[in-house]
Structures are given as C-alpha cells and as structure tokens.
Amino acid sequence: MKIKLALLLMICPYPSWSQERRPETCSYEVYNWNIHKKRAVNFARIKHPYSELKAEEKDLSSGCTVCVEDQELVELDGIKPFYVCRKLSAAVREALKKLAAAGEPVLEVEAYRPGRTKNPLGKDGDRLGFSNHAYGAAVDINRSRNGLYDNCPRFGPGCRLIQGGPWRTGVKGTLTRDCGIVRGMKEAGFEWGGEIEGAQKDFMHFSLSGY
Numbered sequence: 001m002k003i004k005l006a007l008l009l010m011i012c013p014y015p016s017w018s019q020e021r022r023p024e025t026c027s028y029e030v031y032n033w034n035i036h037k038k039r040a041v042n043f044a045r046i047k048h049p050y051s052e053l054k055a056e057e058k059d060l061s062s063g064c065t066v067c068v069e070d071q072e073l074v075e076l077d078g079i080k081p082f083y084v085c086r087k088l089s090a091a092v093r094e095a096l097k098k099l100a101a102a103g104e105p106v107l108e109v110e111a112y113r114p115g116r117t118k119n120p121l122g123k124d125g126d127r128l129g130f131s132n133h134a135y136g137a138a139v140d141i142n143r144s145r146n147g148l149y150d151n152c153p154r155f156g157p158g159c160r161l162i163q164g165g166p167w168r169t170g171v172k173g174t175l176t177r178d179c180g181i182v183r184g185m186k187e188a189g190f191e192w193g194g195e196i197e198g199a200q201k202d203f204m205h206f207s208l209s210g211y
C-alpha cells in the first residue's frame with residue numbers, strides 16, 4: 001500500500017492530476033526548538049517567491065514543502081481541523097473517515113507544524129532541521145495518550161517521556177501495533193512511529209517513513 005501511495009504521488013500531482021501546483025509565494029511561521037529551554041524560540045514570519053524555494057524547504061520523498069500555501073485544511077466531525085500537506089491530504093482524509101465510520105477512537109489529530117525541531121543542533125541549543133511535521137508530511141493521532149519517548153529502544157520502565165501523554169495499553173485511544181487506527185493508517189500508506197528503529201518511540205506519529 002505504501003508503494004501504491006508513492007505511485008499515486010508520482011502520477012497524480014495536485015490538483016488537475018496533470019499539472020504541478022505552483023503558488024506565487026511561500027510563507028510560513030518558523031521557530032527553533034531549544035533543547036535547554038525545552039520550548040520554541042526565535043519565532044519569525046518567512047515569505048518569499050515560491051520560485052526561490054530553498055532545498056531544505058522541500059522534502060524530496062513526499063514532495064511536500066514548509067509553505068502554508070502547500071497545505072490543506074482537513075475538517076472532520078469530532079476533531080479539531082488541522083493542516084496537512086496537500087499531496088497527502090486525500091489519503092489522510094479518507095483513512096480518518098474510514099476509521100471514524102468503523103468507530104475507532106480518533107480523538108486528536110495534528111500534522112503541519114513548520115518548526116525547526118530536528119538536529120543538527122546550532123549554538124545555544126537551537127535545533128536547526130525541519131522534521132516531517134514542518135512539511136505537513138507527518139500526522140500525530142491522540143497525542144495525549146501516545147507520547148514520544150526517548151531512551152527507548154524497546155518499550156519499558158527506562159523509557160523517558162519527552163512529549164505528549166503517557167502510553168498505557170488498554171486505555172481508549174492508545175495506539176498499538178494491532179489496533180484499528182495503526183492498521184488503517186498503514187493501509188493508507190503510512191508507517192507508525194511506535195515501530196521505528198532506534199532510541200525513540202513516537203506512539204502518536206505517522207509518516208511515509210515512520211520518522
């Protein structure tokens with residue numbers, strides 16, 4: 001299914017399925033995540049011609065950008081509207097609609113957040129890299145029950161919660177490998193952050209790579 005979505009992205013760019021959409025400008029409100037202060041700093045409003053898009057402002061694997069002009073507002077019953085990359089919005093919307101129709105507890109969804117929250121690390125502890133959320137190419141589901149953990153190659157007591165709420169199996173809205181939400185999102189072409197390799201487990205998180 002992941003291959004199917006990738007093929008769809010190549011064959012069918014938004015909106016006319018034949019023409020690439022080219023906004024006039026690229027604008028976004030950026031910030032840096034500071035690892036010492038543990039909060040966002042250096043808020044700034046960026047605006048430049050779309051033709052002057054820098055390499056770091058576009059994610060090559062999804063074709064999504066940090067520009068708000070490339071995001072689409074998704075409005076669904078029962079959850080707060082959220083912006084997601086236009087190239088992925090149909091897949092995300094359809095997957096969430098199906099899950100809601102099946103009675104799955106999709107309680108909170110967030111996607112586009114154009115901050116510099118990834119390494120490399122700059123001076124004073126500011127993170128400088130854009131994450132998949134900065135491109136609107138990652139979706140967080142039920143953040144308050146599916147935290148991001150560090151020091152967590154396998155889930156256990158040593159894992160350290162660094163964002164969102166604690167992950168407890170058996171609670172409504174908690175995501176697990178075999179739950180309907182994780183299965184539905186995988187069917188739609190997304191990988192789950194609860195299954196990524198490495199020291200972090202991001203139980204709320206879905207993207208094309210899982211990171």
Ligand SMILES: [Zn+2]
Pocket residue numbers: 133138139140202204205206
């Ligand atoms: Zn996420």
